[in-house]
Amino acid sequence: MLFSAFVKMEERPVFHKGAMTDKISPTIEDYLMILFILQRDGEAVQGVRLAELLGVSPPTVTNTLKRMVRDGLVSMDSPHGPHLTDPGMAAARTVMRRHMLTEWLLSRMLSWSKVHLQAHEIEHAISDELEAALIADLNHPTTCPHGNPLPGFEDLAADWVSLVNLRPGDEVVIRRIHELAEEDSQLLHFLEEKSVVPGSPARVVEVLPFNQTVTLEVHGQAVTLGFAAAQQVFAERLAPQTA
Amino acid sequence: MLFSAFVKMEERPVFHKGAMTDKISPTIEDYLMILFILQRDGEAVQGVRLAELLGVSPPTVTNTLKRMVRDGLVSMDSPHGPHLTDPGMAAARTVMRRHMLTEWLLSRMLSWSKVHLQAHEIEHAISDELEAALIADLNHPTTCPHGNPLPGFEDLAADWVSLVNLRPGDEVVIRRIHELAEEDSQLLHFLEEKSVVPGSPARVVEVLPFNQTVTLEVHGQAVTLGFAAAQQVFAERLAPQTA
DNA sequence: CATATAAATTAGTGTATACTAATTGTGAAA
DNA sequence: TTTCACAATTAGTATACACTAATTTATATG
Structure with a gap:
């Protein structure tokens, strides 16, 4: 007391x-x-x-x-x-x-x-x-x-896929940055600056596994993410090109 | 970390x-x-x-x-x-x-x-x-x-007097409930209910030292406070009747 | 001044949370 | 299977914060 x-x-x-x-x-x-x-x-x-x-x-x-x-x-x-x-x-x-x-x-x-x-x-x-x-x-x-998702709303995230699983040309909406990535304030700041935040529409420009990078176009601006970061970012696919 | x-x-x-x-x-x-x-x-x-x-x-x-x-x-x-x-x-x-x-x-x-x-x-x-x-x-x-008052703004409270120092007839505006009284949530709840909160105009009805009570009229409603509580409530005098 | 009361401190414990150093598993590769 | 690497635990230590019981130091008052 x-x-x-x-x-x-x-x-x-x-x-x-x-x-x-x-x-x-x-x-x-x-x-x-x-x-x-x-x-x-x-x-x-x-x-x-x-x-x-x-x-x-x-x-x-x-x-x-x-x-x-x-x-x-x-x-x-x-x-x-x-x-x-x-x-x-x-x-x-x-x-x-x-x-x-x-x-x-x-x-x-x-x-x-x-x-x-x-x-x-x-x-x-x-x-x-x-x-x-x-x-x-x-x-x-x-x-x-x-x-x-808040506990109990995990279903919401079920269809969101990690950026590393996307292919060039995919049209998506950024939905989620995983909790374990939130710890890195530098990364978050970077993502915020590049508009890689929930709600932003994005297009996948290229995915280079050998280079461990994913490049997006967000609001007309190109953003290249390393796999470690991209893995923690999830998006909703808008125009599925293959099943 | x-x-x-x-x-x-x-x-x-x-x-x-x-x-x-x-x-x-x-x-x-x-x-x-x-x-x-x-x-x-x-x-x-x-x-x-x-x-x-x-x-x-x-x-x-x-x-x-x-x-x-x-x-x-x-x-x-x-x-x-x-x-x-x-x-x-x-x-x-x-x-x-x-x-x-x-x-x-x-x-x-x-x-x-x-x-x-x-x-x-x-x-x-x-x-x-x-x-x-x-x-x-x-x-x-x-x-x-x-x-x-926030640290550095103590002067604000300099002229506010404790309710126990008021006299019947005084017209005041409630200004402050002391920190040490804030701990008692029951008291605070009581004061809130009776509108004894900063900004409320009030009139002192009676002060009974032998009974250890102060009675105010706030928003047309009578409120009687014990001295222990009244001591922690401060008000700004509007119509000083004596120096 | 002497003593009753109140305040402060010692002494001794206990728990949660951390560490380092050393030891014990355990699983995978040679 | 033997061994190496990594994981996990044990052992021992330290600090902050809390307690009770007992003691010491004021303080006050007859």
């Missing part, structure tokens, strides 16, 4: 940290989000990967995952590595949703390429009540500003 | 927690805010008081203050108890400002009586950049939604 001038004179017991609600810490919320994303995308969930993505050492991951298992958020019974339990999944979806809602909130005053990092700090502090107010205020969004 | 898919391939060293910036923790920020408020109001700054306001035990305060002294935020050299050093004061002003800006941000979607508590969670996550964007977006506010 911060401050509490009046609180005190109401003689009610001071709340202690680990109360019944068992508030999930920001650290654990970060683990939940990454586990959620990897699981959702069907990627291998291995400790090293988490360590890389979280920027911590492997032993730290081992330790933290143990606490998460103890707390019923993660299970280790599968051979495919750690995975979210039902309560863990529910908690992860909540954090993801709050992250995305926060991004929309911030997008009113920060540029598209900057909202992710700032939202990542704030998301841990969103209450149930604020979340509800945000959802209403934002008119029930189904994606984040970068086009990633 | 959270996530960092691309970060990694840029082969730059991973940031560790206690870097040069020496990010101030939420806990320390809370201490800074309370120290700031007490110092600003000229109140005695003693450990027990901090413990009460922070909802922690006195030994915890002793410990934490030691760390703050070590980190140059607080000094113990005065006989009047711990006080903020220049760097501590600067940090405290920043946190206060961010808290208040966050309150305005949230006031767009949460009721007046609820923004404080929620803002208290979020304030710790506001970056320099977001702060600047907020200030611009909010059109350079000089008070928080409850009328407390």
Whole structure:
């Protein structure tokens, strides 16, 4: 309880940290989000990967995952590595949703390429009540500003294909920049500048696997992306030329 | 560094927690805010008081203050108890400002009586950049939604007097509900419902020191406040009847 | 001044979160 | 199969932040 001038004179017991609600810490919320994303995308969930993505050492991951298992958020019974339990999944979806809602909130005053990092700090502090107010205020969004679907709206993204899977001549609309690419603010800034943002129509100019590049034309301007980046950008095909 | 898919391939060293910036923790920020408020109001700054306001035990305060002294935020050299050093004061002003800006941000979607508590969670996550964007977006506010002046605008509040210092017949405009009262959401809710909010004109009906109450008429409705609450509400006198 | 009360500090713990160094798996290639 | 490379864990350490119990230091007041 911060401050509490009046609180005190109401003689009610001071709340202690680990109360019944068992508030999930920001650290654990970060683990939940990454586990959620990897699981959702069907990627291998291995400790090293988490360590890389979280920027911590492997032993730290081992330790933290143990606490998460103890707390019923993660299970280790599968051979495919750690995975979210039902309560863990529910908690992860909540954090993801709050992250995305926060991004929309911030997008009113920060540029598209900057909202992710700032939202990542704030998301841990969103209450149930604020979340509800945000959802209403934002008119029930189904994606984040970068086009990633809110938990429960994954179907939206089902038909969107990665740029690396397009062929020259394809007419598309940019729909989504994957969460794992959002971390790189330089890349996001670059994409924003080149109008490679959700909603932009684009035409594929060339795809050079040997060169690991994809070149688009967006708003009459040519943009060349490396495969690593292009892989994280998804588009909706407008004029399918072959099945 | 959270996530960092691309970060990694840029082969730059991973940031560790206690870097040069020496990010101030939420806990320390809370201490800074309370120290700031007490110092600003000229109140005695003693450990027990901090413990009460922070909802922690006195030994915890002793410990934490030691760390703050070590980190140059607080000094113990005065006989009047711990006080903020220049760097501590600067940090405290920043946190206060961010808290208040966050309150305005949230006031767009949460009721007046609820923004404080929620803002208290979020304030710790506001970056320099977001702060600047907020200030611009909010059109350079000089008070928080409850009328407390932003650091640097204390003069604004110089002429506002506590309701307990008014006399029957005084015509006033409600201007401010003190920070230390904001913690009590029940009180705030009550005040909001009775229109005892910044900007409301009011007339003092009676002041009963023996009964510890002040009765106002706001928007034609009578409201009786206990002294403890009235002490934290400040108003601007419109028709001074005596000096 | 002596003592009752209140404030502050020590001492000793506990948890979450990090690290490094060293060890143990494990799977794939020689 | 043996070995190399990578993954995972153990062991040991450190810091921030919290607590209770006990002690010390004020402060105040008869």
